Amino acid sequence: MRRAYPTRGLNRPAFAFRRDWLPDAVTYYREQSLKFIGRGAWRSALCPFHADTTPSLRVRIETGAFRCMVCGAHGGDVLAFHMLRHGLRFIEAARALGAWEDV
Numbered sequence: 001m002r003r004a005y006p007t008r009g010l011n012r013p014a015f016a017f018r019r020d021w022l023p024d025a026v027t028y029y030r031e032q033s034l035k036f037i038g039r040g041a042w043r044s045a046l047c048p049f050h051a052d053t054t055p056s057l058r059v060r061i062e063t064g065a066f067r068c069m070v071c072g073a074h075g076g077d078v079l080a081f082h083m084l085r086h087g088l089r090f091i092e093a094a095r096a097l098g099a100w101e102d103v
């Protein structure tokens, strides 16, 4: 299904990444089998990027940003996480997450 772009006159975007179509962080990370500990803006989970035994991955629930305090894996949103975890390029990851519109 096509959705309308925000009205911007004739300045149609040159690419089709739709950040607003990304899944929210809680839903996404649950689907990625991360189990969060804590209740604040930042939650902790076992890091999937190294053999973690104590929850070392910190995730900002509002934005999906993540950073591992042990192995240093980090990124700014669920898209960055998906690319890193599954070895995907930007467009592949955006497609996989339903955030790429083929124009």
Ligand SMILES: [Zn+2]
Pocket (backbone or CB within 6 Å): 047, 048, 049, 050, 052, 056, 068, 069, 070, 071, 072, 073
């Ligand atoms: Zn790690």
